[in-house]
Amino acid sequence: MSKLRYLPLLLLLLPPFYLDLFWLQAGLFVMAAAIGAIGLNLLTGSTGQLSMGHSFFLAVGAYGYVYFAGESDEHLVGLGLPPVVAIVCAVVLAGLAGLAFSPIAGRLSGVYLGIASLALIFIGQHVLFNVHDVTGGYNGRAVPPLEIFGFTFDNSGDVAPFGIPFGGLEKLWFVGLILLGVSALFALGVLRSRPGRAMNLIRDQQTAAGVIGIPVARTRAAVFTLSSMYAGLGGVLLALTFQRAVPDYFGMLLALDYLAMIVIGGLGSVTGAIVGATFVTLLPQLLTRYSDSLPLVSPPGTGGVSPADAARYLYGAAVVGIVLFLPAGLRGLRIPSLTPRKETTP
């Protein structure tokens, strides 16, 4: 029984064969957001360190990939590395950016870090808009498609398993699944072993953690670095899905979205991060798609409540409601037949 309950996850392999591009793109956004949210949840949920700078590391990942994989031309610079190497480099770059912030991330606790990390957003935006060569300035820059051993993840080629033609998003779907799966398993591993326990103790009893020999500042800095690497990977997948990276996107609102995700899903849990990412990412897309048939929501540009605004009201309210009534997040809503009886809480 215990292994069998993972079987439904295999259903995730099916969408590319059945769903249209809108849903595939939405799904890929969810996967990218989920990877980022898992990272933020390690930091905020499990270690108690608030971060408002998450969108900065997403940007580092996205532009890191574009820079390492892109080719130089008269306006832009790029190193033209193989995309797989570029992904690794981008994630490492995001990690280094997180590490560079560690003198702050290690010393400040909780909300203090939250406010201090606001700086990352504003300094980040400043840099993104000014480094035209790398980011393409205000209009952004096209993202080179992923390519693994000569197999390109775009609309080229003639790939049609079971008679269904596969374009870029279909192919990318499987890459997204693998990346998300590996990220989730890694985070679970961290949470269930020594570092996870150390992180939780730092969150709950910082003094006690210090007393039993946990290096508090070093652990905080390490978690911050790890969480920024997660954000970097999320950023790469986001860029690959968007196929264009625009600096404006990686602002304050995006950082708030990620915090909303982890609160809505459930603080400190990997499943929670995925659930929250799904909720916050899909909501605006769903409302946009069905804005014609929904009451109170009008299509963008007509002056009424646009779907994006409606989504913001809903998940803003969801954050407040969940803090008030469901402290464990949506993950705390248990469906008895799907959840195992015994839970090993990390």
Place this chain on the structure above:
Amino acid sequence: MTRFIELLINGLSLGSVYALIALGFVVIFRATEVVNFAHASLLLLGGYVTAVLHADLGFVGALAVGVLAAAAVGALIELVLLRRAKAPRQVVAIATIGIDIVLMAELSRRLGTQVLSLGDPWREKVVTIGGITVAQTRIAALVVAAILIGLFLLAFKYTSWGVSMRAVAEDSETSALMGIRLGRISMSAWAVAGALAAVAAVFITAFPTPGLDRTSSIAALKAFPAAILGGLDSVTGALVGGLLIGVTEALVGGYQNDLTFLGRGLGDVAPYVVMIAILLVRPSGLFGTREVSRV
């Protein structure tokens, strides 16, 4: 030299406005130990109400309504969220982000692409003294902020409200046992903070800024570094932090043509750089209480 003095006066005036905002922020933190991430949207709300009503009620009337509205919403947040939430304070702080998301979405939807004037009586008039030209709004900001901060400090020191507030900040359990009603104290803190933010909205959006638009809250956000670099739990810190941020922003913004190698729009980033620099040396801010724990 004239330019330097002009910039310095502008900086001090801007700083006093940041200090007003940061003061409310610190008051909330002292009374409830919650960081209010919805502060910028409270400011935007106060400003928006003032902007919409000033044609009908006149500037003073509209401002009064704006101040009341922001104070009422602040008190409402306290009543609905803070009193009921049993989650750790840090999680409640994230919940205020939820409120911020909702308020901000609604206000920016209403504002759209408009730039509203708040109808202040100083408009774009300037004063010239000894070759130094300063906008009247900047002087008004300094004077109003100084009066409000002075009043607040007097109330904080001498009234029974101020004494209870300080007692709660010191030890909320004991003060509750002594008969101080915690709910009232924290609600009044939120109301005062909202009111101060609404007043600050006037000067954040007045000349030389074009007016109230959806980016006004970005300016208001600079009160966050002001509050934290002074020390989140210190009233003095909020004042010093505010002035420091204001002067930095004005000077860096004024001389940015000499600093083009660092990119354009440097004035908006400088406050955050200063914050990081100070936090590196003093993690609890300039005047904040150092965290000391005994075992």
